Amino acid sequence: VMAAAAKHLTPVTLELGGKSPCYIDKDCDLAVACRRITWGKYMNCGQTCIAPDYILCHPSIQSEVVENIKATLKEFYGDDVKSSPDYERIINQRHFKRVKSLLEGQKIALGGETDEASCFIAPTILTDVSPDSKVMEEEIFGPVLPIVTVKSVEEAIEFINLREKPLALYVFSNKKQLIRRVIAETSSGGMTANDVLMHSVVPELPFGGVGHSGMGTYHGKFSFETFSHRRACLIRDLRWELLNRLRYPPGSMEMMHL
Amino acid sequence: VMAAAAKHLTPVTLELGGKSPCYIDKDCDLAVACRRITWGKYMNCGQTCIAPDYILCHPSIQSEVVENIKATLKEFYGDDVKSSPDYERIINQRHFKRVKSLLEGQKIALGGETDEASCFIAPTILTDVSPDSKVMEEEIFGPVLPIVTVKSVEEAIEFINHREKPLALYVFSNNKQLIKRVISETSSGGVTGNDVIMHFFLSTLPFGGVGHSGMGAYHGKHSFETFSHRRACLIKDLKMESTNKMRYPPGSQKKVDWAKFFLLKRFNKARIGLFVLALLGVVAAVMIKVSFG
Numbered sequence: 001v002m003a004a005a006a007k008h009l010t011p012v013t014l015e016l017g018g019k020s021p022c023y024i025d026k027d028c029d030l031a032v033a034c035r036r037i038t039w040g041k042y043m044n045c046g047q048t049c050i051a052p053d054y055i056l057c058h059p060s061i062q063s064e065v066v067e068n069i070k071a072t073l074k075e076f077y078g079d080d081v082k083s084s085p086d087y088e089r090i091i092n093q094r095h096f097k098r099v100k101s102l103l104e105g106q107k108i109a110l111g112g113e114t115d116e117a118s119c120f121i122a123p124t125i126l127t128d129v130s131p132d133s134k135v136m137e138e139e140i141f142g143p144v145l146p147i148v149t150v151k152s153v154e155e156a157i158e159f160i161n162l163r164e165k166p167l168a169l170y171v172f173s174n175k176k177q178l179i180r181r182v183i184a185e186t187s188s189g190g191m192t193a194n195d196v197l198m199h200s201v202v203p204e205l206p207f208g209g210v211g212h213s214g215m216g217t218y219h220g221k222f223s224f225e226t227f228s229h230r231r232a233c234l235i236r237d238l239r240w241e242l243l244n245r246l247r248y249p250p251g252s253m254e255m256m257h258l
Numbered sequence: 259v260m261a262a263a264a265k266h267l268t269p270v271t272l273e274l275g276g277k278s279p280c281y282i283d284k285d286c287d288l289a290v291a292c293r294r295i296t297w298g299k300y301m302n303c304g305q306t307c308i309a310p311d312y313i314l315c316h317p318s319i320q321s322e323v324v325e326n327i328k329a330t331l332k333e334f335y336g337d338d339v340k341s342s343p344d345y346e347r348i349i350n351q352r353h354f355k356r357v358k359s360l361l362e363g364q365k366i367a368l369g370g371e372t373d374e375a376s377c378f379i380a381p382t383i384l385t386d387v388s389p390d391s392k393v394m395e396e397e398i399f400g401p402v403l404p405i406v407t408v409k410s411v412e413e414a415i416e417f418i419n420h421r422e423k424p425l426a427l428y429v430f431s432n433n434k435q436l437i438k439r440v441i442s443e444t445s446s447g448g449v450t451g452n453d454v455i456m457h458f459f460l461s462t463l464p465f466g467g468v469g470h471s472g473m474g475a476y477h478g479k480h481s482f483e484t485f486s487h488r489r490a491c492l493i494k495d496l497k498m499e500s501t502n503k504m505r506y507p508p509g510s511q512k513k514v515d516w517a518k519f520f521l522l523k524r525f526n527k528a529r530i531g532l533f534v535l536a537l538l539g540v541v542a543a544v545m546i547k548v549s550f551g
Contacts, residue, residue, distance in 0.1 A: 002260070002263070002264035002267070003261050003264035003265070005260070005264075006260035006261035006263075006264055007261070009260070009272070009274075009469070009470055009473070011473035011474070014267070016267070028496060029496045032496045032499045033496060035499070035502075035506070036502070039502075039505065039506050039507075075506070076506055076507040076508060077507060077508070078508070084507070084508065085508070085509070086507035086508050086509050087507075172496070174496065176493070179493060183489075183491055187487070187489070188489065189487075189489070189490075190489060190490035190491070190492075191489065191490070191491050191492070192491075192492045192493075192494065193491070193492065193493040193494060194493070194494040194495055194496045195492070195494040198492055198494065199490045199491070199492035202490075202492060205490035205492065206488050206490050207490060210487040210489070211267070212267055215267070215269035216269070217488065217490075229445070229447075229468040230464050230475060231441075231445070231446065231447070231448060231449065231468070232447075232448040232449070232457045232460075232463035232464055232465060232475075233441055233448070233449040233450075233451070233457070234448075234449065234450045234451065234453070234456055234457035234460060234463065235434070235437055235449075235450075235451035235452065236450065236451060236452040236453040236456065237452055238286060238287045238290045238291060238430070238432065238452050239290075241290045241293070244293075244294070244297075247297065248293070248297055248333070248334055249297075249334040249335060249342070249344035249345075250334065250335070250336070250342065250343070250344050251343075251344050
């Protein structure tokens, strides 16, 4: 798009995407955190630009995270997800096949059922995912949630920084210091701590990406600024011409010193 | 540049250029106006992105404009411009040839002398220039000042709007209304009224183009904003989870109704509404305390 716009010198604001990491600290209310993550991840069947793409957490809480998400899914969609009126489907066959192929060779802790006829993919969680696997390459944009284990927040920050800048970043922790540290040591389009998606809902906050996740921002006042040209107008007087003598030639060292 | 940056998704701020028009109203102090225009036009031999490119004025003041600029040039550079230490040269041979070719077939009211060896082009003014001539096609970026005559400010505005949006626009008039009118009826990167170039020096003003003259702005705080990414960070708490119930599935009409209430109903009475709401909150809190106390 940008290359096409370049031909006509049209300015662009690009809202792209990326893999939005979601770091869960050991010190946090896991039940609440997982409920919010579940809501954000499986909303519209994971097909939102700012859905938490994958989870980073300590190996010791991995199974607890899975259990919590499982419990929340039952709360939200009932026992049979497929028949729930609130659970969506994948947008088309092409993406259905794409997302389904990401499951190959993965350890499926929950879900994994698919139905090609209705483009249905059950809410799925993958555990002990390898950072080099296919599901960790591109934005998933589907109801598949990989969990990558990290030993510490430093490892999580390093993991995030090794990759392209995401559109959104999520941190769950009771420790405000830790949250601030993650914000300071990483870069992303936007971020929400202790929740998901909500920073895009606040109209006073600029919404947009950085690096590979996009350029420019909008929402609320920022939309107005983005799509307008702020024209600098300086209206002077024709009087007080004497003061201008300083800038006119012929130049001289006295003037330079002044 | 933009196409190259597109390959790497690098955001760009482009300061391009254009033909910066300079409209001189009949009602203005011509001596002062011409002195300022002369300064801006021939600074660095016309090789600045925001130099006044061409003049638009009424035919009746055209010769007076030429005379004033001529007098100012003498003030600035003395009788022999070529020997003045303050007058610059064209940057290279290629541009020297380019600017020189713009003079062909034009009515030269002043200047026109060139010297290829030193890339010297004398301060030149062209009068009664046709809007279709070569000198009116691209940005001149040289010490050649065409004057195009227009019968009125409406004609000037129309003339400017027919062309690509310029990087700068100049208006000289004692009539502030006229200046404001030109500003509102045209578009340009920036404007200076009754002077040239000065909007570039005010670091609080954003400097940049629009349309074909560029995109994005910088200078002062605007540079910081342009080259930074303003990252939205929303830090919430893990408490108060019950208030979130409304957004979780399963959906229900009741939830939709509540959502509509919170999102669509706007208490638009501004501060008074907010005050009333706060008051109601206090009353409710007191009542709760009393009833449970």
